[in-house]
Amino acid sequence: MTEVINVRTAKTHFSKLLRSVESGEEVVLARAGKPCARLVPYEQSQPERRVGLLRGLEIPPEVFEPLPDDELAAWEGE
Template identity: 50%
Template sequence: MAAARQYDVHEAKTHFSRILQQVETGEEVVISRAGEPIAKVVPLRPGADRTDYGVLRGRIRIAEDFDGLPDDIADAFGMRG
């Protein structure tokens, strides 16, 4: 993997659009101040496409009292009486 491109703060402000274009293509960009790295701009991971709905059907059991609260907590939230 190639080293991340590095820009100082002034360059980053001047060339922000260019940096975003680089990141959109998968590059990572480091922003530095006085030669010291202070931040890294990285691409967001694309959202996962779910094609496996129902894969856990029959493998998970939800207890009958799942939504029930202990009396003291229900009282604290005014959920009884």
């Protein structure tokens, strides 16, 4: 059930309101009885994980060789 709370009361009981929201309730904040904001539980989205994306990809052996001195200097800002 959605609870409507005036801003003044919300300021006084903010910790209590957060506990209500954390337990799944929705709280509507009102200014002079007119709804103006909504407190809802935070839902953290998880990025999609693609397991095995590079499986079977061959990495050429030159990738693991040291860089030439001039290119290394460029990467290091010299």
